[in-house]
Amino acid sequence: GQSLEQPSEVTAVEGAIVQINCTYQTSGFYGLSWYQQHDGGAPTFLSYNALDGLEETGRFSSFLSRSDSYGYLLLQELQMKDSASYFCAGPYNFNKFYFGSGTKLNVKP
Amino acid sequence: SQTIHQWPATLVQPVGSPLSLECTVEGTSNPNLYWYRQAAGRGLQLLFYSVGIGQISSEVPQNLSASRPQDRQFILSSKKLLLSDSSFYLCAWRRGPSGAEAFFGQGTRLTVV
Numbered sequence: 001g002q003s004l005e006q007p008s009e010v011t012a013v014e015g016a017i018v019q020i021n022c023t024y025q026t027s028g029f030y031g032l033s034w035y036q037q038h039d040g041g042a043p044t045f046l047s048y049n050a051l052d053g054l055e056e057t058g059r060f061s062s063f064l065s066r067s068d069s070y071g072y073l074l075l076q077e078l079q080m081k082d083s084a085s086y087f088c089a090g091p092y093n094f095n096k097f098y099f100g101s102g103t104k105l106n107v108k109p
Numbered sequence: 110s111q112t113i114h115q116w117p118a119t120l121v122q123p124v125g126s127p128l129s130l131e132c133t134v135e136g137t138s139n140p141n142l143y144w145y146r147q148a149a150g151r152g153l154q155l156l157f158y159s160v161g162i163g164q165i166s167s168e169v170p171q172n173l174s175a176s177r178p179q180d181r182q183f184i185l186s187s188k189k190l191l192l193s194d195s196s197f198y199l200c201a202w203r204r205g206p207s208g209a210e211a212f213f214g215q216g217t218r219l220t221v222v
């Protein structure tokens with residue numbers, strides 16, 4: 001499958017801002033999504049970038065740069081409930097849908 | 110509204126026994142359907158995907174197979190389970206090739222003993 005790379009773990013304090021990066025293979029790439037997964041649960045959709053630039057959804061924003069094969073998820077005003085794993089993902093060749101390795105976010109008081 | 114059902118939530122099976130996990134989607138037609146496997150603390154590995162009835166694409170060679178007997182039904186099977194098949198299995202659907210979002214079932218935690 002295609003490769004989407006993320007840092008394995010990030011730690012930040014409540015109220016802070018954190019950025020989770022994702023780099024991806026470009027062959028067949030169609031767009032970049034972000035998902036949140038709490039322990040024991042299923043992933044839930046956060047955002048999608050089909051075009052370059054920033055998409056904002058409340059405290060979460062996502063950015064894509066196709067020329068750099070790079071995107072990030074920005075979480076602002078961190079809350080304890082944001083402690084979870086975050087995955088970048090994307091459709092390749094339209095029908096395949098791959099996920100990154102995941103970033104575990106630890107939010108500390 | 111669309112919903113996805115995956116069952117069972119947990120399953121303990123002996124080595125060598127067969128497996129059948131079922132996933133159904135309601136409220137949409139001709140979805141793309143996916144089976145993923147997730148080891149503890151790891152990412153989601155794409156196992157199979159389907160773009161229509163009877164159309165199955167396999168991503169990795171393994172002890173598993175998939176079938177899509179109806180438009181909104183996706184089944185993950187094995188004839189003989191291995192210890193290494195223990196994992197968290199997730200079914201998902203997308204609204205065709207242009208669907209930005211994947212919707213997931215609750216997942217099945219399979220333990221092979």
